[in-house]
Amino acid sequence: MNSDTGVLRTDFLVIGSGIAGLRAAIELGSAGKVIVLTKDRPDESNTEWAQGGIAVALSDEDEVSLHLEDTLRAGDGLGNPEAVKVLVEEGIKYISELIEWGTAFDREGTHLSFTKEAAHSRSRVLHAKGDSTGSEIIRVLLKKASANPNIVFKPHCFCLDLVVQDGSVWGAFFLDEQDKRVKKVLAQSTILTSGGAGQVYSETTNPDLATGDGLAMAHRAGALLSDVEFFQFHPTALFLSGAPRFLLTEAIRGEGGYLRNIDCSRFMRQYHEMGELAPRDIVSRSIVAELKKTSSNFVYLDLTHLEGNFIQSRFPRVYATCLNYNIDITVDMIPVHPAAHYLMGGIKTDLSGRTSLENLYAAGEVACTGVHGANRLASNSLLEGLVYGARAGLAAIADTHLAVPNEVASSNSSWSDHTQELHRINETKLAVQHLMWEKVGILRNGKELKEALRHLLHLSSHFMANTPDRSECELRNLMTVGELIIVSAMAREESRGAHYRSDYPCKDEQKFKNHSVISKSKHVDFIDIVSSKSTAETQKAT
Numbered sequence: 001m002n003s004d005t006g007v008l009r010t011d012f013l014v015i016g017s018g019i020a021g022l023r024a025a026i027e028l029g030s031a032g033k034v035i036v037l038t039k040d041r042p043d044e045s046n047t048e049w050a051q052g053g054i055a056v057a058l059s060d061e062d063e064v065s066l067h068l069e070d071t072l073r074a075g076d077g078l079g080n081p082e083a084v085k086v087l088v089e090e091g092i093k094y095i096s097e098l099i100e101w102g103t104a105f106d107r108e109g110t111h112l113s114f115t116k117e118a119a120h121s122r123s124r125v126l127h128a129k130g131d132s133t134g135s136e137i138i139r140v141l142l143k144k145a146s147a148n149p150n151i152v153f154k155p156h157c158f159c160l161d162l163v164v165q166d167g168s169v170w171g172a173f174f175l176d177e178q179d180k181r182v183k184k185v186l187a188q189s190t191i192l193t194s195g196g197a198g199q200v201y202s203e204t205t206n207p208d209l210a211t212g213d214g215l216a217m218a219h220r221a222g223a224l225l226s227d228v229e230f231f232q233f234h235p236t237a238l239f240l241s242g243a244p245r246f247l248l249t250e251a252i253r254g255e256g257g258y259l260r261n262i263d264c265s266r267f268m269r270q271y272h273e274m275g276e277l278a279p280r281d282i283v284s285r286s287i288v289a290e291l292k293k294t295s296s297n298f299v300y301l302d303l304t305h306l307e308g309n310f311i312q313s314r315f316p317r318v319y320a321t322c323l324n325y326n327i328d329i330t331v332d333m334i335p336v337h338p339a340a341h342y343l344m345g346g347i348k349t350d351l352s353g354r355t356s357l358e359n360l361y362a363a364g365e366v367a368c369t370g371v372h373g374a375n376r377l378a379s380n381s382l383l384e385g386l387v388y389g390a391r392a393g394l395a396a397i398a399d400t401h402l403a404v405p406n407e408v409a410s411s412n413s414s415w416s417d418h419t420q421e422l423h424r425i426n427e428t429k430l431a432v433q434h435l436m437w438e439k440v441g442i443l444r445n446g447k448e449l450k451e452a453l454r455h456l457l458h459l460s461s462h463f464m465a466n467t468p469d470r471s472e473c474e475l476r477n478l479m480t481v482g483e484l485i486i487v488s489a490m491a492r493e494e495s496r497g498a499h500y501r502s503d504y505p506c507k508d509e510q511k512f513k514n515h516s517v518i519s520k521s522k523h524v525d526f527i528d529i530v531s532s533k534s535t536a537e538t539q540k541a542t
């Protein structure tokens with residue numbers, strides 16, 4: 001089916017309207033025409049859901065060098081020091097700008113209020129309206145972007161694929177869900193800011209939109225992806241049957257919340273000296289061990305020893321949400337369980353968001369600058385979206401771009417008519433999500449990873465047709481992302497950060513203190529962090 005019935009042209013195309021996309025668009029809007037495609041409303045994104053806050057070394061007791069050290073320590077040997085330096089240094093400038101633009105971060109009197117979260121050595125997490133930091137930031141960025149007539153938002157426009165020719169990207173094909181037509185937008189630069197892929201797992205804190213579309217599109221276009229085996233599992237998502245896995249922010253433990261097992265005993269000190277504030281991967285694995293020990297399927301998060309008024313004012317969204325499920329968190333303990341939360345890896349970029357494809361930039365959760373290494377420090381991802389969104393915008397402006405070639409402008413794409421029935425799509429999606437959770441989750445091993453790959457490829461074989469249907473396309477994207485995670489996890493025969501292999505429980509510094517890079521042919525190479533050489537090249541040289 002040839003269904004390209006509309007062609008739009010712009011200087012810059014931004015895909016996604018979370019923190020990274022909006023910040024990139026604001027930069028780009030000063031230099032040319034910008035189209036922002038987003039698959040739902042502009043204010044729907046993972047960013048909108050972010051509760052705990054945004055980390056920045058701005059308090060009197062803090063220093064940029066400490067933020068850098070904490071981030072690298074959490075990254076477990078894989079954080080890229082250059083990328084982290086940019087993050088923590090430029091973070092101060094971009095947060096100050098957010099405040100100037102009207103972001104109402106919480107204050108104590110006239111002073112900004114900072115919280116301490118897990119693995120941070122200082123109180124450095126800014127928050128807004130208690131636990132609604134993301135939506136406050138989105139409010140301000142959307143207002144700023146919407147005030148610029150150069151920036152046009154196209155909501156309910158689902159990107160299907162990138163327009164690619166000979167390794168260069170010239171825009172994207174998208175389904176306009178309002179008139180149900182496939183259209184093409186041509187641009188000299190495309191900035192992918194389409195967020196994460198939590199929906200690849202059955203237990204996730206991510207909203208439905210986090211289906212890894214940008215990762216899959218970039219992979220199909222031939223871009224390199226890096227470190228996708230590192231998926232962070234948040235220790236504390238609400239665990240009630242029939243309820244979504246609502247995130248219970250780390251700040252709750254930062255403010256003194258306890259984890260208790262089913263027998264009401266605190267257990268974290270048995271696993272780590274930092275107790276409830278140990279790094280996320282350790283808390284998640286400790287919970288899994290405790291569940292096994294006590295034959296239960298949840299543990300409790302307990303705030304009942306904290307002052308009731310404080311809880312209500314500090315965590316109003318958590319309080320209200322739990323109350324909807326008849327849990328009054330000032331007097332009741334909350335049943336919790338780990339859930340997939342954040343993808344550390346993504347489309348491989350340099351420090352300005354440039355990918356391995358010409359004219360394609362990526363920023364935010366879809367990208368991998370190496371900032372998070374093998375494990376993300378809490379509240380660093382909003383900061384990454386802000387800093388690297390702006391940097392990707394600046395790079396796209398600064399780079400020289402050719403005009404869109406005529407043959408690209410006149411070419412049509414071809415789409416299949418064979419859309420599968422919705423119930424089959426939904427059933428397969430559930431099967432993929434459960435498979436990934438059971439065999440590619442918090443604890444992994446080679447045998448189960450292989451089984452998962454075989455099963456996933458079998459499921460994918462029924463969905464090969466290139467249909468321009470949103471649900472089917474999201475499912476295909478989830479299956480692609482699942483496969484990339486499995487193949488990379490199989491290749492990394494060690495345990496590091498969020499990637500734990502029970503058949504290789506130790507770190508292997510010699511072979512794997514490197515970033516995995518996966519190509520279009522699904523070959524995984526390991527690249528030295530500093531020199532960018534592959535492991536094979538490094539071993540040859542030594």
Ligand SMILES: Cc1cc2nc3c(=O)[nH]c(=O)nc-3n(C[C@H](O)[C@H](O)[C@H](O)COP(=O)(O)OP(=O)(O)OC[C@H]3O[C@@H](n4cnc5c(N)ncnc54)[C@H](O)[C@@H]3O)c2cc1C
Pocket residue numbers: 015016017018019020021037038039040042044045046047048049050051052053054055133134157158159160193194195196205206207209213214247341342363364365366378379380381382383385
């Ligand atoms: C519940 C929750 C709480 C969190 N709390 C925190 C926190 O306190 N601090 C912190 O630092 N981080 C937190 N995170 C992580 C953080 O929110 C995300 O990593 C960050 O917001 C990602 O921003 P982004 O701009 O890269 O992507 P997103 O904010 O996810 O935006 C992606 C955008 O791309 C669009 N999109 C996706 N696919 C397509 C497509 N095919 N076509 C068109 N548009 C598309 C989406 O609609 C969306 O607009 C939290 C995450 C969750 C889920």
